[in-house]
Amino acid sequence: MTAVNAVSFDIAAGETVGLVGESGCGKSSLARVLAGLRQPQQGYLAVNGKPMQGPRDWRQARRSVQMVFQDPAASLDPRMRVRTLLEQPLRALCPQWDASQRADKIDAALFAVGLGSAYGDRYAHSLSGGQAQRVAIARAIVVEPDLLICDEPLSALDVSVQAQIINLLRDIQRRTGMAMLLIAHDLAVVRQLCDRVYVMYLGEFLEQGRAEDVLLRPAHPYTRALLSCVPQLEPxxxxxxxxxxxxxxxxxxxxxxVFRTRCPMVDDICARSTPDWHRQPHGGYSACHFAAHQASPMIARALR
Ligand SMILES: Nc1ncnc2c1ncn2[C@@H]1O[C@H](COP(=O)(O)OP(=O)(O)OP(=O)(O)O)[C@@H](O)[C@H]1O
Ligand code: SF4
Ligand SMILES: [Mg+2]
Structure with missing residues (x-):
């Protein structure tokens, strides 16, 4: 089975890119490939311009790409102290730092995520959901990656903690200049944080472009459907x-x-031919045979 098919993806230093699409469309599968945790059957992947052709290349690039997993609590060993959880990647990936430098880096990472160094002595099982999420982020950033992949970093958290984590990610990125791939169901968060966005369906990209173009003036019927389901404060x-x-x-x-079995605009050509990317008048690209004719702007007020 192929969870992700024929996608082309790039992310530049300092950029924040969003990846959206309904549950099961392949977002986490793609994230795992980009993080080197799963080998693609075909294709080309480069980190800092260097092709990743096997485990040896990934060993050298491992520090550069870090991932915060979809379920942070499950990704932390409950029997370990926070300090040990952060020490592990430092020992494995940053041998140039001695014990005292590692201790400083751990304190700095805990501070960056809004937890004091006293949290280093806490066991993972004693953390709240929000604290576990912060520790998961601290563990990813402690090795100073070039790209941070956040897979649904907010979905398990209540709204006030979500806002804190959003500010936190923004802050870390501003200070470090790392790139970030954000996988999120909440399109308002994607609009807030991301420069560009890719819309995924059944393992393929259907629309991509600047976040404001794709999310405020969607050209693809699938993106329009996703956006039309965003709760509106005013009718x-x-x-x-x-x-x-x-x-x-x-x-x-x-x-x-791939979208034709559910598309409200489906036509005969849709079963016969795979749509190419169509450049949209306002910017961005849409993979729909009729995308060029769908320029009617949609005001997604809840996203502003
Ligand atoms: N380890 C696995 N073995 C077999 N199939 C898998 C595995 N992981 C994911 N899949 C399948 O691959 C497809 C994409 O799954 P993936 O987890 O990437 O989706 P997702 O977009 O991240 O969904 P969600 O928003 O629910 O997290 C799904 O059909 C899923 O059932
Ligand atoms: S190509 Fe056809 S099925 Fe696909 S999104 Fe466009 S109208 Fe719908
Ligand atoms: Mg997922």
Whole structure:
């Protein structure tokens, strides 16, 4: 089975890129490939311009790409103290730092995520969800990566803690200049944090471009459907576009356009031919045969 198919993705230093799409579309699978945790069957991946052709290349690049996993609490060994959890990647990936430098880096990382160094002595099982998320972020940034991949960093947290983590990620990025890939269901958060966004469906990208173009003037029917389901504080008069049926099984990918079995605009050509990328008048790209004709702007007020 192929969870992610024929995608081309790039991210520059200091940039924040969002990856959105409904559950099961392949976001975490792609993240794992980008983090070197899963080998792609085909394709080319480079970190800082260097091709990653096998475990040896990844051993050297491991420090550069760090990931915060979808379920932070489960990714922390509950029997370990926070300090040990942060010490592990430092020992493995930063042999140039001695014990006293490692201790300084751990304190600095805990401070950066808003936890005092006293948290270093706490056991992982004693942390709240928000604290565990902060520790997971601290563990990823302690080795000073060039790219931080955050897979749904907010979904398990309540709204006030979400806002703190958003500010935290923004702050860390401003100070360190690292690039960030943010996987999130909350499109308002993506709009707030991301420079660019990729919209994924059944393991393929259907729309991409600057976050404000894609999220405020979506050209692809799938992006429009995703956006129309964002809760609005004030009624817009527009009915949400409800997608019929389930996401197809990745093993039974439809011919032509992958979205055609659920697309409200489907036409004969959609089963016969895979749409190319169409450049949109306002910027961005949409993989739909009719994208160039769908320029009617949509005001996603809840995203502003
Ligand atoms: N280890 C695995 N073995 C087999 N199939 C898997 C595995 N991990 C994911 N899949 C399948 O690959 C597809 C993509 O899953 P993935 O976890 O990447 O989706 P996602 O977009 O991250 O979803 P969510 O938003 O729910 O986290 C799904 O059909 C899933 O069932
Ligand atoms: S190519 Fe056809 S099925 Fe695919 S999104 Fe466009 S209209 Fe819908
Ligand atoms: Mg996922």
């Amino acid at each position: 817009t008069g527009q009915a949400p576009i409800l997608l019929e049926g389930e996401l197809p099984d990745p093993g039974e990918r439809p011919s032509g356009c």
